[in-house]
Amino acid sequence: MADEHGQSGTGPEATAPPDELLQRLRRFHDDYFPGVADQFQDLVRDGQHPTILFIGCSDSRIVPYLLTGTGPGELFIIRNVGAFVPPYDGSAGYHGTAAAIEFAVLNLKVARIVVCGHTHCGGIRALYEDPPAQAVNLKAWLELGREAVLPVQVTEEALRRTEQRAIVLQLERLMGYPMVRERVEAGKLALHGWHYVLEDGEVHVFDVKSGRFLPTAHAQHSGTGPYEPYVDQAPPAGA
Numbered sequence: 001m002a003d004e005h006g007q008s009g010t011g012p013e014a015t016a017p018p019d020e021l022l023q024r025l026r027r028f029h030d031d032y033f034p035g036v037a038d039q040f041q042d043l044v045r046d047g048q049h050p051t052i053l054f055i056g057c058s059d060s061r062i063v064p065y066l067l068t069g070t071g072p073g074e075l076f077i078i079r080n081v082g083a084f085v086p087p088y089d090g091s092a093g094y095h096g097t098a099a100a101i102e103f104a105v106l107n108l109k110v111a112r113i114v115v116c117g118h119t120h121c122g123g124i125r126a127l128y129e130d131p132p133a134q135a136v137n138l139k140a141w142l143e144l145g146r147e148a149v150l151p152v153q154v155t156e157e158a159l160r161r162t163e164q165r166a167i168v169l170q171l172e173r174l175m176g177y178p179m180v181r182e183r184v185e186a187g188k189l190a191l192h193g194w195h196y197v198l199e200d201g202e203v204h205v206f207d208v209k210s211g212r213f214l215p216t217a218h219a220q221h222s223g224t225g226p227y228e229p230y231v232d233q234a235p236p237a238g239a
């Protein structure tokens, strides 16, 4: 969001250095919120009914609302390093991503799950490097992308392909969640694999039939699958 360089709050405490973040919060409340207050009050009264679970990388350059033209109440969002989905292995613990998937599918009954990776992903690049020794959780987490790694020299091309392979891998893992599989099989839930090309502002969607990522300009739908039993069938309830 473009903003002119914070000139607004010359308050009484002018001696303290301006807290830019505080100014932004005030600007949101004073300038922006009045225009959308009704919308938020409706969302509070009626509750949230998002139809899309968006699983995206934590990368600051991905702005899901901009990308999808959505607004308040429309996306249920999980973000983590690499846009990874942990396997549904029956273990219960502090599994934030798994918990949010369960909530989105079982409680919110979303109709779509998007896994959105992107170009120049630090999480994917890190698969080819050694993380800092102190980052024990990061090191473990990155293993969720390990299968996508190519046994080649690290090049920009190899990184792009790894990013895409990782997205497909996460979609496959999603199918390991019983509540996801059930709803996909019933045609009530569609899976979408997106590779967002930051520099072009274009999403390449995974096409199950061709097994390729197609730019939205050429894609026939916003993505479905993949999951072994369905690869050769028509995509369920896509758009």
Ligand SMILES: [Zn+2]
Pocket (backbone or CB within 6 Å): 057, 058, 059, 081, 082, 083, 118, 120, 121, 122, 123, 124
């Ligand atoms: Zn990333």
